[in-house]
Amino acid sequence: MLNFDENRFLKIQGGAVALRARLEDVISTCLKSGAENIFFLGTGGAAILMQPAAQLLQRRSRFPTFIDMPAELILTGSANLTAKSIIVMPSLSGTTKESVALLAKMKEIGATVITLVGHADTPLGRGGDxxxxxxxxxxTSCESFYLQSLFIALSIMRHWGELENHAEITAELDRLPHLLLSVKRGFEPKAAEFATKLASADYHIITGAGNVWPEAFYYGMCILEEMQWIRTRPVHASDFFHGTLELIEKDVSLILFKGEDALRPLANRVEAFVPQYTDRLIVLDTAEFELEGISPEVRALISPILLATLLERISAHLEVLRDHPLTTRRYYKRVAY
Incomplete structure (x- = not known):
């Protein structure tokens, strides 16, 4: 595969899976100690990657779940954020400015802070409870963060008696690193084709629904905009027909992500409409990819993880086609802002 280290990928995703037992222990301890709610408080891309887990809890659990922006909470606070709150703060670098500032406030409040980081010797690496x-x-961070947050959500549901088959689900999730690698290998030829289509336009509308909508938002903002300087318009599929449909015309590119949860019909509706007015529709559908031994229930849970692993392959080809390395920045962490 182009510019890809298979062993490195397995080590990183295997590392995320290996955190599951301890994550479950910590969540269980917090709940037994009287925790009353959970906040997912990331910044930027890391925050977006927490959304599927937060959505899962909000729709299928009685445990109060919130997702908010540290930059806003620093200024406004929240009546629901107390000493009995569990705070999940993801940051790959462990140094994200807004998250570090919020961490100090969480300490003052006395909330229990769980940090998910890529580096221990950092403010968030040292500062979490x-x-x-x-x-x-x-x-490689998307799959890792998705998995860790999913383990947290599933653990809460198990504690509340809302997930009878927790052991079976997590056993399937433990197999994901090798399965995802197999998907990458099989997708490599098509990844180059997808990248060519993306490179042929300087503006894309990106849409999806359910738990793959965050990945659509993430890929548009954090990859195409930040890392490739390609203009995008991420829009949720449920909002597409309330404004954005008027932008569809000949030669307008639309990228549609389709997952396998209950919100798939919203993506189907977009897919039926768009080809009538433009031939530049790109569809990436997780249902088209084999994951041996993974049940429909778990496939629905991991659709954003599967999309992330496919999109990484597309991005690897895209940066070569456009002669624009994914690490190139003009402003991000380069100038004062």
Whole structure:
């Protein structure tokens, strides 16, 4: 595969899976100690990657779950954020400015802070009450963060008696690193084709629904915009027909992500409409990829993880086609802002 280290990928995703037992222990301890709610408080891309787990809890659990922006909470606070709150703070670098600032406030409040970082010797790596370290880099962090947050959500549901088959689900999740690698290998030829289509336009509308919508948002903002300087318009599939459909015309590119959860019909609706007005529709559908031994229930849970692993292959080809390395920045962490 182009510019890809298979052993490194397995080590990183295997590292995320290896954190599951301790994550479950910490969550169980917090809940037994009287925790009343959970906040997922990441910044930027890391925050977006927490959304599927937060959504899962909000829709299928009685445990109060919130997701908010540290930059706003620093200024406003929250009536629900108390000493009985569990705070999940993801940051690959462990140095994200807004998250570090919020960490100090969480200490004052007395909330229990769980940090998910790629580096231990950092403010967030040293500052959490419970620190989980799994080294990763930009091209491998999505799957790692998705998995860790999913383990947290599933653990809460098990504690509340809302998930009878927790052991079976997590046993399937433990197999994911090797399965994802197999998917990457099989997708490599098509990844180059997808990248060519992406490189042929300087503006894309990106949409999806359910738990793959965050990946659509993430890929548009953090990869195409930040790392490739390609203009995008991420829009949730449920909002597409309330404004953005008017931008569809000949030669307008639309990228559609399709997952396997209950919100798939919203993506189907977009897919039926768009080809009538433009021939530049790119569809990436997780249902087209084999994951041996993974049940439909778990496939629905991991659709964003599968998309992330496919998109990494597309991005690897895209940076070569455009002669624009994914590490190139003009402003991000380069100038004062």
């Amino acid at each position: 419970h620190v989980f370290v799994n080294f990763a880099e930009d091209d």
